[in-house]
Amino acid sequence: SKLVDILQYKCDWYGKKLIQVNPSYTSQICANCGKNNHRLGLNKSEWLAVREWDCPNCGKHLDRDINAAQVILQKGLAIR
Template identity: 45%
Template sequence: MMRSHKLALHIADASWGEIRRQLTCKTDWNGKELVIIDRFFPSSQTCGYCGYCGYRNKEAKDLSVRLWECPECGALHDRDINAAQNILKEGLRKRTPAT
C-alpha cells in the first residue's frame, strides 16, 4: 500500500508501527500469537475463490476498481472482502503450529 503515493501519507499518518507495537503487546499479554504477513502480499490481486483457483493479476488494479471478475474461474470479487479472505488464509498458513 505504501507504493501508492496517494495512500502513503494517509498510511504514514496512521502510524502502522505504533499499531503493530500495540498488537504485539496485547497478543503477548493475552498469550496469543500475532502473525505478520509480507507487506507486499498481493491480497487484493489474488483470486481467493474456494482456495482452488489462485489466479494472480500481474498488474495492480486502480483503487477505484472495487469489483473484479477472475478470468480463470469467473468468480466475482469485492476487492476488500477478497483481500480480507486472502490475508486470513496467508496468516493461517504462516501461523506457528501449536506444540
C-alpha cells in the same frame, strides 16, 4: 508501527502469536482459486479505481477489499 506494537502487546497478554503478513498485491490474488491476476492487465491508476472484479480463472465475483482481507487471512493461516 504503533498499531503493531499494541497488537503484539495484546497477543503477549493473552498468550497468542501475532502473525504479520505482507499485504502487497493481495487485492490481485483471487481468494477463491489463488490465481494472481496481475491487475487484470490494467495500469496502476486504472486498477486502483476497480472496486469489484471477476476472476478470469474461476469466475468468482470479488470485492477488492474483502478479497484482499481474505487473502491476508489465508496467508496468515498458512504460516502458523
